[in-house]
Amino acid sequence: MFIRNERSLKEFIQSYPIVSGLVIIHLFLWLIINFLRLPIGIDLYQWGVGHNFLTHTGDYWRLLTSIFLHGDLMHALFNSFALVLFGPALEQMLGKVKFIIAYFAAGLAGNIATYAFDPTAYYVHLGASGAIFGLFGIYVFMVGIRKHLIDQANSQIVMTILIIGLVMTFLRSNINVTAHIFGFFGGFIIGPFVLNNVRPYSPWRNRRRYRDDDSIQFDPNRWKKRRISSKLKKNVFWIILGILVVLGLLSRF
Numbered sequence: 349m350f351i352r353n354e355r356s357l358k359e360f361i362q363s364y365p366i367v368s369g370l371v372i373i374h375l376f377l378w379l380i381i382n383f384l385r386l387p388i389g390i391d392l393y394q395w396g397v398g399h400n401f402l403t404h405t406g407d408y409w410r411l412l413t414s415i416f417l418h419g420d421l422m423h424a425l426f427n428s429f430a431l432v433l434f435g436p437a438l439e440q441m442l443g444k445v446k447f448i449i450a451y452f453a454a455g456l457a458g459n460i461a462t463y464a465f466d467p468t469a470y471y472v473h474l475g476a477s478g479a480i481f482g483l484f485g486i487y488v489f490m491v492g493i494r495k496h497l498i499d500q501a502n503s504q505i506v507m508t509i510l511i512i513g514l515v516m517t518f519l520r521s522n523i524n525v526t527a528h529i530f531g532f533f534g535g536f537i538i539g540p541f542v543l544n545n546v547r548p549y550s551p552w553r554n555r556r557r558y559r560d561d562d563s564i565q566f567d568p569n570r571w572k573k574r575r576i577s578s579k580l581k582k583n584v585f586w587i588i589l590g591i592l593v594v595l596g597l598l599s600r601f
Contacts, residue, residue, distance in 0.1 A: 454482020457534025485535025
């Protein structure tokens with residue numbers, strides 16, 4: 349579920365347009381706001397960032413728009429990487445519409461909880477972390493309730509990465525703990541609704557097996573690729589863990 353089998357970036361975008369679009373938005377907004385510091389970017393940030401006091405005065409759209417914004421490059425990269433890693437399987441299983449609903453419902457749950465329970469009226473928050481923790485909530489629902497949708501190896505990966513994420517949530521500074529926790533619960537609660545009548549993830553479902561002229565494709569290196577893929581699958585946990593740890597450490601600087 350978490351090893352990408354797509355042959356190119358184009359194939360990934362075609363297979364998972366929602367995940368791809370969200371990542372592009374993350375990086376584009378970071379570029380015009382934080383790197384280029386364009387006037388339109390600054391205006392978008394001031395208009396869209398989560399701000400409890402301004403939300404209280406009627407800017408309720410900030411509960412949604414803040415999901416798209418990020419503070420620094422590592423923040424944007426970390427969330428984008430997590431979305432690329434854990435989003436595609438759910439986008440395929442749920443379909444585009446239910447994936448969008450689940451993603452933003454979890455993000456809204458985290459931001460609404462931040463607005464309702466954070467005592468600081470002028471608290472400012474931003475980022476897609478609450479929505480991403482919502483994806484973990486859906487996965488955990490699968491692990492506990494819909495076991496036929498996820499195998500044991502991927503269940504172990506999900507639970508291990510979730511524990512690491514929760515530990516980092518409480519150990520690192522400047523983290524919106526409320527959004528993480530309630531985003532996760534939002535995903536878990538919506539899980540039974542969006543997972544109704546879905547099929548398990550298949551890495552081959554989006555793969556085009558035939559050329560445009562309907563002739564069968566022959567790949568002389570297919571056995572070599574299968575051996576490489578098998579080795580990657582065996583080490584997927586350590587690969588994911590290593591990348592997350594590196595990104596987490598870099599985000600402290």
